[in-house]
Amino acid sequence: xxxxxxxxxxxxxxxxxxxxxxxxxxxxxxxxxxxxxxxxxxxxxxxxxxxxxxxxxxxxxxxxxxxxxxxxxxxxxxxxxxxxxxxxxxxxxxxxxxxxxxxxxxxxxxxxxxxxxxxxxxxxxxxxxxxxxxxxxxxxxxxxxxxxxxxxxxxxxxxxxxxxxxxxxxxxxxxxxxxxxxxxxxxxxxxxxxxxxxxxxxxxxxxxxxxxxxxxxxxxxxxxxxxxxxxxxxxxxxxxxxxxxxxxxxxxxxxxxxxxxxxxxxxxxxxxxxxxxxxxxxxxxxxxxxxxxxxxxxxxxxxxxxxxxxxxxxxxxxxxxxxxxxxxxxxxxxxxxxxxxxxxxxxxxxxxxxxxxxxxxxxxxxxxxxxxxxxxxxxxxxxxxxxxxxxxxxxxxxxxxxxxxxxxxxxxxxxxxxxxxxxxxxxxxxxxxxxxxxxxxxxxxxxxxxxxxxxxxxxxxxxxxxxxxxxxxxxxx
Numbered sequence: 001x002x003x004x005x006x007x008x009x010x011x012x013x014x015x016x017x018x019x020x021x022x023x024x025x026x027x028x029x030x031x032x033x034x035x036x037x038x039x040x041x042x043x044x045x046x047x048x049x050x051x052x053x054x055x056x057x058x059x060x061x062x063x064x065x066x067x068x069x070x071x072x073x074x075x076x077x078x079x080x081x082x083x084x085x086x087x088x089x090x091x092x093x094x095x096x097x098x099x100x101x102x103x104x105x106x107x108x109x110x111x112x113x114x115x116x117x118x119x120x121x122x123x124x125x126x127x128x129x130x131x132x133x134x135x136x137x138x139x140x141x142x143x144x145x146x147x148x149x150x151x152x153x154x155x156x157x158x159x160x161x162x163x164x165x166x167x168x169x170x171x172x173x174x175x176x177x178x179x180x181x182x183x184x185x186x187x188x189x190x191x192x193x194x195x196x197x198x199x200x201x202x203x204x205x206x207x208x209x210x211x212x213x214x215x216x217x218x219x220x221x222x223x224x225x226x227x228x229x230x231x232x233x234x235x236x237x238x239x240x241x242x243x244x245x246x247x248x249x250x251x252x253x254x255x256x257x258x259x260x261x262x263x264x265x266x267x268x269x270x271x272x273x274x275x276x277x278x279x280x281x282x283x284x285x286x287x288x289x290x291x292x293x294x295x296x297x298x299x300x301x302x303x304x305x306x307x308x309x310x311x312x313x314x315x316x317x318x319x320x321x322x323x324x325x326x327x328x329x330x331x332x333x334x335x336x337x338x339x340x341x342x343x344x345x346x347x348x349x350x351x352x353x354x355x356x357x358x359x360x361x362x363x364x365x366x367x368x369x370x371x372x373x374x375x376x377x378x379x380x381x382x383x384x385x386x387x388x389x390x391x392x393x394x395x396x397x398x399x400x401x402x403x404x405x406x407x408x409x410x411x412x413x414x415x416x417x418x419x420x421x422x423x424x425x426x427x428x429x430x431x432x433x434x435x436x437x438x439x440x441x442x443x444x445x446x447x448x449x450x451x452x453x454x455x456x457x458x459x460x461x462x463x464x465x466x467x468x469x470x471x472x473x474x475x476x477x
Contacts, residue, residue, distance in 0.1 A: 017128065017129075018129050027127070027136075028122055028124075029122075031122035034135075036139070036141055036142055036146075037142065038147050038149070039094065039297075040093055040094050040150040041296075043207045043210075044094065044207075045152050045153075047208065048091055048092050048151070051090050051091055051200070052091050052110075052112055053109070055091065055196070055197065055200060056109045056110045058196050059193070061105040061107065062170075062171070062172055063105055063110075063169055063172070064102070064110070064173070064174070065101070065102050065103070065175070065187065066087050066088050066091055066100065066101050066103075066174045066175045066193075067085060067088065067173075067175030067176060068084040068085050068089075068092075068095060068096050068097065068100065068101075068176065069088075069097070069175060069176030069177050070082065070097045070098050070132075071097065083095065083299075084097070085174075086299075087174050087175060087194070088101060088176075089299050089392055090197070090201055091112075093151055094151065095299065096114075096147070097117070097132075098116065099116035099117065099158060100115045100158070100161060100177075101114050101153075102115060102171075104164075104167060104168060111154075112153060113153070113154045113155070113156055114147070114151065114153045115155075115156050115158045115161045116144065116157075117133055117158045118133075118144050118157060119140075119141035119142070120133055121135060122135070144156075161185075165185060165187075171187070172190035172192060172193040173187045173189050173190050173193065174190060174194050191399070195399050198397040198399040198400035198404075199397065199400045199404045201391055201392070201396060202397045202405075202414055203411070203412075203413035204391060204413050204415050205413070208300060208391065208415075209447055211296050211298040211300035212301075212302065212390065212415055212447070214300075215294050215295060215296040215301055216294075216457045216458050216460075217460070218251070218254040219251075219293050219304050219458070220458070220460045220461055221250065221254060222247045222254070223247075223290065223306065223461060224475050225246055225250045226243050226247050226250075226290060226292070227308065227471075227472055228477070229242065229246045230472075233282045234284055237281060238278075238279050238280065238281065239266070239280075239281050239282035240264040240280045240282065241264075241278045241279060242282075243264045243290075244262045244264045244278045247262050247290075248262055250294070251292075251294040251295065254294060255294040255295050255296045255297055256296065257294075258293065258294065259293040259294065259295035259303065259394050260293060260301070260303070260394045261274075261276040262276070262278070262291070262292045263275050263276055263278075263290070263291035263292065263305075264278045264288070264289075264290060265278075266280055266281065266286060266288050266289075267283040267286030267287075267288075267426075267438075268286075268425070268426035268436075268437035269289075269439075270287060270288070270307070270438065270440070271425045271426075272425075272439070273384055275289075283310070285315050286310075286315075286437065286438070287307045287308070287314065287321070287438055287439070287440055288307065288308050289305065289307045289440065290305065290306055290307070290308065291303075291441065292304065292305075299392055300391060301391075301393070301394050302390075302458070303394050303417050303443060304443055304445060304458045305421075305442060305443035306461055306463075307322060307325075307439070307442065308468050308471075308472050309468070309469060312472045312476055313469055317435055318440075319465050320435075321422055321435065322465045322468075323465060324352070324356040324422060325353075325441065326463055327356070328350075328353050328386075329420050329442040331345075331349055332346070332349035332387070333418055333444065335347075335348035336410065336446055336454060337410065337448075338410055338452040338454070339411075339452075340410050341407070341410075342387075342405065342406055342416075343406055343407075345387060346386045349386045350371065350379075350382075350386070350420075351367070352420075353378055353382060353420060354370045354378040355367050357370075357378050358370070360432075362381075362430065362431055363377060363378055365377050381422050381431075382420065382421055384421075386418060386421075387417050389414065390415050390445055391415060396415075411448060412448050412449060412452055414447070415446065415447045415448075415457070416445075416446055417443050417444065418443065418444055418446055419441055419442065419444075420441070420442065421439065421441030422438075423441075424437065424438050444456050444463070445458045
């Protein structure tokens with residue numbers, strides 16, 4: 001029943017609750033204390049302490065600041081989900097929005113202090129007024145003391161961050177933070193610090209490798225869930241999106257989420273390298289390219305690709321392309337060994353592809369000419385590289401100097417991908433009609449162990465066409 005009288009503010013703007021004393025008094029009382037532990041993965045704080053020490057030794061007696069950042073706006077007043085800066089996470093062991101870690105040189109090393117925004121508790125204005133960190137909006141949150149205990153780091157209020165700048169001498173700055181915020185603090189990002197952090201992060205410790213293996217294992221489960229959902233995906237329109245949703249749901253259940261936008265490409269969409277649109281149907285007799293990775297709760301991500309036959313059997317054309325990519329992949333894995341140059345497995349994979357394309361009559365120049373720096377004609381069908389470092393970022397350590405990346409040698413502690421492929425677009429008149437619209441990629445995650453031996457973290461998924469057919473049939477039931 002409608003009220004028999006108009007509210008006292010009828011015809012007036014809606015009152016701002018923070019300006020209504022009676023409401024402020026009412027909302028601040030009568031709440032039981034709720035605790036939420038700081039969400040820190042076991043072993044993360046100890047690993048982060050070692051990472052901070054490594055950075056301190058590498059950078060020398062200079063002050064540093066690394067920001068974690070905050071969620072960017074998606075549209076209007078809606079933000080994207082928050083994912084913190086990877087350098088910050090590597091140094092702290094957790095992601096914290098509106099936070100920074102400050103390193104102050106002390107003559108022999110650095111004193112590190114974590115600055116973060118505390119949650120607004122009952123009785124504070126922002127408890128109900130801030131959608132960013134008011135507990136009425138975001139739920140119970142760890143206190144500064146909780147974070148201090150979980151991370152074993154001195155913790156201070158981010159509101160006091162500006163004051164610490166008076167103590168620092170031309171600090172090196174890294175992290176995800178808007179330019180206007182840096183300008184407000186009169187800070188400039190440091191390419192040197194970013195480069196140093198990338199080069200340090202190339203060498204994973206035992207805890208990091210365990211997190212990557214956890215992410216890979218969860219991804220293998222996700223691939224199985226996707227394959228099991230193929231009958232439904234082939235029945236509904238936009239089945240690519242159905243399968244993308246299957247994996248993304250799995251990743252949220254078994255980790256933090258996906259480490260990157262899942263690629264599900266059926267038929268003519270498979271040759272598109274970053275097909276994240278995923279708005280096509282699943283074509284039963286065309287290869288289905290799946291490039292997907294779970295990001296563990298520690299925020300380390302897997303990056304795995306398999307190309308499977310939706311019905312459980314490749315067509316002759318699909319099998320032909322897959323067999324060549326498999327041969328290229330095995331050549332790449334064989335070259336990705338301790339002491340080899342990082343690019344050796346790239347060249348080994350490319351040589352197989354160039355030779356195969358020449359044998360098929362697609363490559364019209366000699367293999368030697370194609371492989372020469374002035375040639376590269378075979379790259380029309382694989383414009384991307386065949387591997388990259390892997391860790392907190394799917395393309396990890398991207399800001400490392402070339403001498404430490406492309407031109408470096410593979411060493412114990414490195415984790416990287418090997419991922420050759422062939423991509424024959426449906427509108428490419430340089431390939432035979434039966435091959436048009438076929439894209440195949442195989443990608444594994446590889447670790448050089450402390451003893452120098454190679455270990456394929458994603459070996460639980462088969463790579464040969466015969467084994468993939470059998471594996472797919474097993475998931476289909």
